[in-house]
Amino acid sequence: MAVTSNDVQKLFLQAILSRRILSQQLAAKIWEKCIEAVKAANETLDIEYRNDRNSWDAFVTKINDALNPLDLEFSRLLDEVNGTEIYGVVNRKGDEIAQMATEYSALEIAYFKAVVEQIMLAPNESFSVSSLAALREVNSLKSSMTKSQAEATLSSFVAKGWLVKSRRGRYSLSTRTILELQPYLRSTYESEITECTICMEIVTRGIACYTPNCQTRMHTHCFNNYRRRNHQCPACKEDWTAGNNLSKLRPVGEAAFKDGQDQGRRRVPRKSTEEQEDADGEGENADEKDDEKDDDVVADPEPSQSEPSGKGKGKGKGKGKKKATRDESMEVDDKDEDEEEDSPPPRTRRKSSRR
Numbered sequence: 001m002a003v004t005s006n007d008v009q010k011l012f013l014q015a016i017l018s019r020r021i022l023s024q025q026l027a028a029k030i031w032e033k034c035i036e037a038v039k040a041a042n043e044t045l046d047i048e049y050r051n052d053r054n055s056w057d058a059f060v061t062k063i064n065d066a067l068n069p070l071d072l073e074f075s076r077l078l079d080e081v082n083g084t085e086i087y088g089v090v091n092r093k094g095d096e097i098a099q100m101a102t103e104y105s106a107l108e109i110a111y112f113k114a115v116v117e118q119i120m121l122a123p124n125e126s127f128s129v130s131s132l133a134a135l136r137e138v139n140s141l142k143s144s145m146t147k148s149q150a151e152a153t154l155s156s157f158v159a160k161g162w163l164v165k166s167r168r169g170r171y172s173l174s175t176r177t178i179l180e181l182q183p184y185l186r187s188t189y190e191s192e193i194t195e196c197t198i199c200m201e202i203v204t205r206g207i208a209c210y211t212p213n214c215q216t217r218m219h220t221h222c223f224n225n226y227r228r229r230n231h232q233c234p235a236c237k238e239d240w241t242a243g244n245n246l247s248k249l250r251p252v253g254e255a256a257f258k259d260g261q262d263q264g265r266r267r268v269p270r271k272s273t274e275e276q277e278d279a280d281g282e283g284e285n286a287d288e289k290d291d292e293k294d295d296d297v298v299a300d301p302e303p304s305q306s307e308p309s310g311k312g313k314g315k316g317k318g319k320g321k322k323k324a325t326r327d328e329s330m331e332v333d334d335k336d337e338d339e340e341e342d343s344p345p346p347r348t349r350r351k352s353s354r355r
């Protein structure tokens, strides 16, 4: 069998499927390597690597032609923290969270969902949760999970790039999660999701307009681009540059979190329990009954003994599948997300105005 230009795609697909999520830069480099490898095998082939946007986009289209029949998509997202262009293979079928079943047990996935829920429902659009609150979520699970199991599972979520842990010890959504689990997030947290006014992607880190009820939210990198040419809020037309208005912009993400805000409080989705949200300060046990119960049953094909601890390098697990993920996803995610710390403190409380 002669090597053909199709082999470039095949090689490339193999590389990205094992990595799941990677920067555009790295993806382009892999593409170049694939071309070199194929040309080395068959010198008569007339293919060439071109380092320009059009060639890249055309290549991505070809890749997606191959992936789409499998309900997969090689999809793109800008990293919320630094605006880096990230690509990943995304399941388009809507059961995307089920893909975690290859690395996690049903219980661990239920735990992941519970932690994600607390992140999505975090007060003040802080989209983050303390380790304490994250650990407390084991109480919401049907089967029991010990504290040390929970700790190990959390570190594994971080190691595999599903969650990010900040220096302050707070958990938030990773780029991988926002990219790969986007349909799940959008359908489950329809009323909590905020979109960037500029790029329309989900915002869990960025800025918010300070005008009461104004819907403007922007990623930091989108905001930086926007304000090069604009002075006004695109929605309420408030002049952001007048006086010290810029400093009034509210942070979205961990910087919006105020100490003590989530102590002893467990958030529940609005749909199931309307007024419990602010009804009491405690209630972690009371709430757990009616919360999300029907929704955490994720098909677990095999009784997978996945990731017994978070320390593992992915060696000798006997599962194989997703090992290579780790390095690349960390490479793109691991950049410090604490930069927002110097943003101004939130001014208003703004709870229900979102939609």
Ligand SMILES: [Zn+2]
Residues within 6 Å of the ligand: 196, 197, 198, 199, 200, 201, 218, 219, 222
């Ligand atoms: Zn944006």
Ligand SMILES: [Zn+2]
Residues within 6 Å of the ligand: 209, 210, 211, 214, 215, 216, 233, 234, 235, 236, 237, 238
């Ligand atoms: Zn505004």
